[in-house]
Amino acid sequence: MVNRRHIRIKVMQSVYAILQSKSDDLTKEEKFLLFNIKKTTELYVLQLLLMVEVRNLALEHIEIKKKKYLATHEDINPNLKFINNRLIRSIVDSPEIKAYVEGSKLTDWKDNREYVRILLDELIESELYKDYLNDTEDTYYNDRAFILDFFKSIVAPNEKLFDFYESLNLSWVDDYPLVNTNVMKVIKQMDKDDYFTLSQLKVKEDDEEFLVDLFRKTILHQQEFTGEIDAKTPNWDTERIADMDMILIKMALTEFLYFPSIPTKVTINEYIEIAKDYSTRKSSYFINGVLDKLLKEYNKSGRLKKIGRGLL
Template identity: 60%
Template sequence: MINRRHIRVKVMQSVYAMLHSHNDDIIREEKFLKHSILKMYDLYVLNLQLLIEVQKLAAKKIALSKKKILATKEDLNPNNKFLNNKVINTLAESISMEGFVELNKLNYWEDNDEYVKIIYDELQKSDLYKKYLATEEDSFKIDKVFVLDFFKEIIAPNEKLGEYFEDKMISWVDDIPFVNTWVVRSLSKFKENKTFVLSSLYKDEDDENFVSKIFQKTILKHTEYEVDIENKTPNWETDRIADIDMILIKMAITEFINFPSIPTRVTINEYIEISKDYSTEKSSYFINGVLDKISKEFIKNKRIVKIGRGLL
């Protein structure tokens, strides 16, 4: 499922896009934001589905080899360890995943099967695959370790696959690392003799509402927040502050004021960490300093009111 950190990143990107396009249609932009989050779920399922498609291709290759006129002993008695992989077979038998694929018409691998072949070829050449086939032990644990390594070492870092995903949906460029982690976590949680059910996109209704509220409040109040920021940065012209830094600070102010259950320090730390990935080298120090000053003033003036102990 999507976490709060990635929700903040998606909102940051949407706020940036809206402010720079000078578009004032907040309803349309919010719909696009939610759509891009929903599409992350497609990317998650596509990665899981790719494991199944590679296994299907391997089964076809083995079946064709058996029909060769001059079939070898190996062709006639192939190593079916990959075809019998318990984790991938659990995915293939998942009604939850099959239903999602059909409902959302995720026929990417049928329409673009060359990417399945690319991954299959890379897998076949790998020492990982050869070692797995040579392993005599037949257990769920061995199968799971192999699938995790297969995804982490071959699928996730594949550049051609990454370029394909980016071409299909521009917002996936920033989603790929998060989704890869999501897939690894899902596979790690697999248990023997348990059916696989797709988890929900959001942890709960609060997280889903968090998307709309922080986006709307930041957009509607962003000019007002600029005054607060200017008062705490007397030696800086607002146009000298990096655009992403300004947006992150505004989003943090939105959280200070509108989310009483989120501790102030948690908010500050979250935006500091995001700035390390998306802004300048010194942004984290700047954002920390500004938000620290603003939070102290807001607490003093009672613009920040938190619920519960230790939330300030």
């Protein structure tokens, strides 16, 4: 599931982009933001299809060995446990995956088979693969456990694969951990006769509304917030404050004033955590200090209007 923190990160990136470009076309930027977050589903599908393509390449190798002039008994009678893996079959047979691939015309692994080969080579050399083929237990749950381990230990941490995704879409750098977590979560939950769906990465209607509102309101009020931040940081020249810190503070202030159902503690904690990953080493302390001062001022002046108990 695309969570609120991931949505905030996407908004942060779009706010940064529009401020840097000095564009005033909010509608265009909103459309790009929505398109960008929906591309997360494409990354999810690519990660699933990648395991299918590794299986397909393994089958190609088996067929080639069978046709060798001096084929061995093992070449002619190969172990097909991986080829017949039931979890892989549930990806191949998924109606939603098929429809998405056809609609999006995804051809990434046919055009970039070197990454499939890299993963297959690593898999074949692993003890995980050897143990799986030698295991006499032949059940759906055994197949599922193997694919989960394959994904977790070989696919997800592969640096060449990560670099490839980054070259395709820079925003996928931030999506990659979220997608991999979702892939592993879904695999763990799969049962016999289940098919993979895309519901895990769909953005809920209220989350999409939050995304657009947070982006638009942050941009529309950002000049106003600059003055308020200046007033609470008299020893800091605005130009000395990191751009990302300013954006995160402004987004938090937007949530304080224009999102009455979001508790202020949640807002503060979220932006402090995002700052730890996306800004300077001391940013989280600076952001916390500024937000604390402005929150007290908003409470005192009556500008803060939260709905429900425990929201301050």
